[in-house]
Amino acid sequence: MSVRVVARIRPLLKNEIDKDVIVTAASNNESTKGSQIVRIPNPKNDAELYSFQFNSVYEQETTQQELFDNEVSPTVKHLFNGLDVTLFAYGVTGTGKTHTMRGGKTLADRGVIPRLLSAIYRRCRKVEKDSQGDSKVEVAMSYYEIYNDRVYDLFEAPEKRTAAGLPIRDNGGKTVVVGLTERPCMTLKEFEQLYDQANVNRSTSATKLNAHSSRSHAILCVKITQISEEHTLVSTASAIDLAGSEDNRRTDNNKERLVESSSINKSLFVLAQCVEAISKKQARIPYRESKMTRILSLGQNDGITVMILNLAPVKSYHLDTLSSLNFANRTK
Ligand code: ADP
Ligand code: MG
Known part of the structure; x- marks a missing residue:
């Protein structure tokens, strides 16, 4: 099991200005390539700079292609080879999680998810070709969100949802979501159609629940099954656009928001503990303590986890950025 924790600082948006930039990247060693350190001032004393170290730090001008090539393509x-890959985007709302994962409409703006799928399909064709028709690869996806600790299928039309969500059950050592839709998607085009349709469900359902979609975790699972005469090899790539990590208890006293915040805080807290346990190679990984980590069986299979910490560079996010950095620091 291996974990990489990397930070990505997004560029300034139209209404943000250079002089408000407080988050910067630095290299930890003249001889190493790229940056590994994020610097941010102490909110109470601008002259004091805090430093946080990561496996890699991606600066404002990093393209989607660069991030994918460095962090996801190698997986x-x-x-x-049969290992599971799990990608997380963690951060405050507005820092670029959805941009990183899903991205924009243009080819250059595509996020890591469509790029990963594109690479997966290319590899499928290669496996099939190299085996001269002896092997076949099947790809299927499920896509769901966890909101207030309830699981909702994003292939289910929002009006057909029940408020209680889908039950989860232990099944031969694995936790499964009962009734979750799994759709075969054998080409990139098929994948994109299904993914887009489910993302529409995501925003409509958020409106219906009178919640913002930033308050739920969106979990995409892509199952790859390689079938040959000798054996069947199954692996899963999961990509999770996490709920915004901001603590609404500070700014919002609405009761609904408080319930949301405490369930988000709890699941992110357990996630951090699991990632920490994996990276320190501890025997006990507390993945059963939240629904998300339990369904993902986080750390239970040999595999690779990449946590991308999304950061906004400007002062208006100061306290939330600091708590994001502290969160990520705990995972190492
Ligand atoms: P989140 O999902 O964390 O709430 P978004 O992905 O919606 O954040 O990003 C917030 C805004 O910043 C969006 O307008 C998005 O297009 C823009 N943005 C985020 N990251 C980048 C980036 N690397 N390059 C250009 N624009 C970005
Ligand atoms: Mg988002």
């Missing part, structure tokens, strides 16, 4: 070969 594809492991996926086809």
